[in-house]
Amino acid sequence: MTLALIAGAGDLPVALLDRLPARPLVCALEEAEPHVPVDLWFRLERLGGFLRDLRARGVTQVCMAGGIQRPGIAWRHFDWPTVRLLPVMLRALSKGDDGALRTFIAVLENHGLRVVAAHDIVPGLLPAAGVLTVTQPGPPHRSDALVGDRCLHDMGRRDSGQACIVRDGRIVDEEDRRGTDALIGRNPGRGGILFKGPKPDQDRRADLPVIGPGTARGVIAAGLDGIVIEAGGVMVLDRDAVIATLDATQKFLWVREVTR
Template identity: 65%
Template sequence: MLALIAGTGDLPRAMLAALPERPLVCALEGVTPQVSPDITFRIERLGGFLHALRRRGVTQICMVGAIRRPPVRLQALDLATLTLLPTIWRALRRGDDGALRAFIAVLERRGFTVLGAHQVAPDLLPPSGILTRAAPQDRHRIDAVEGERHLARMGAADLGQACLVRDGRVTDAEDDSGTDALLARNRAADGGGILFKGPKPDQDRRADLPVIGPGTVTQAAAAGLDGLVIEAQGVMILDRAAVIAALDARGMFLWVRPKGAK
């Protein structure tokens, strides 16, 4: 049986729509996903929560959506979580990727198979190529090369997964506030250029794989961008048909770019 640990954003709802049977939906207390959870849990009671999943017959876990790292109240720990405390504490002190790796390791040590959203719903990963009527020009291909380089540097520091590039120069980059915030603070930009988005070079792709959707197109258009470039097999698209239609209507392009392509 599959359990989804659902965060915020559109991905949990898209996952449920893509699956033939509803999984067990779980959510961390304080997180309000767009889907109704069957179980909520606190990080201080993670051990008890995992025992409950096992009793329900859960063998696979998939984490989908954005989850802010929660505060830990030591006085709220249950006995089943005490043995996990050193791992939880170290995880919460790391960057996002390090914290996710540690959490996945806890789940695997408890006997669960951890799956990525793209493994559970593979249609969310688009094919490589240019998916829109408009196509990137030579300057955009130069921008994409610089975007890939910059993301590699960001990833080495466990930072964001997106940047804006114009005329071969990175003009802004994603921080903890996410891609929507990156685009929102560039609405008054002069226009042109691309959004380049991809996973961190060494991240565990079973968690926090980047996503774009119709909202990304709206924000990118408001920022005056020429198009979107996403890493092939590294970025999921929610409602792909709507994304392509919205880009076509605005004369923008979507390039699903293999890593290292010119």
């Protein structure tokens, strides 16, 4: 088994490389900005040739990790192996992010590559359900979590994001393409929660939400009371640091069982 890691932006690719027993082949779209050294860059217009290259290198498994902005298409860059994929690619680009991702996974699998999740190759990224901090959520936070759960379900149907801020039973703001850090940063206040989870029926082998120490620091700076994440649906990077950061300021991290 040879693993290829398609790396995007953010801390997840870094965390995987730190914890994997052997370094995978690290690949990235030319438009991506990964924080790890890249062995093989590729363009979407040369996807067919890229997949052939992976097979020639003995790659049998692919893991996608990190954020990737939807790339543009430059027709002059197409190679012949990718021209045959053009109808599939055009259908994918006409869909939302989740639909496009599902199509990309299907293309990989049709070329004999097994797509694996980050939390499968590095166990322990998905924490067990429960409150992981000393500080516990109170009744208002539990009510806010119900509101956040409904909000994320609606956002998932719109394929629009994976996080929201809830305060006093009201949705303050929803995540957009700028991401969770931007959502937190533009909504300072007193109290409330950051609620984060996967989209309904999401293929959990890719684009699963992530929080880390930076998320904890942002929540503290924004004056929120804590973080609520969906059990089995959000990866936590450097969990000990996240918990210590929140404990130091009497904030909470609640890994909440799904109720819908």
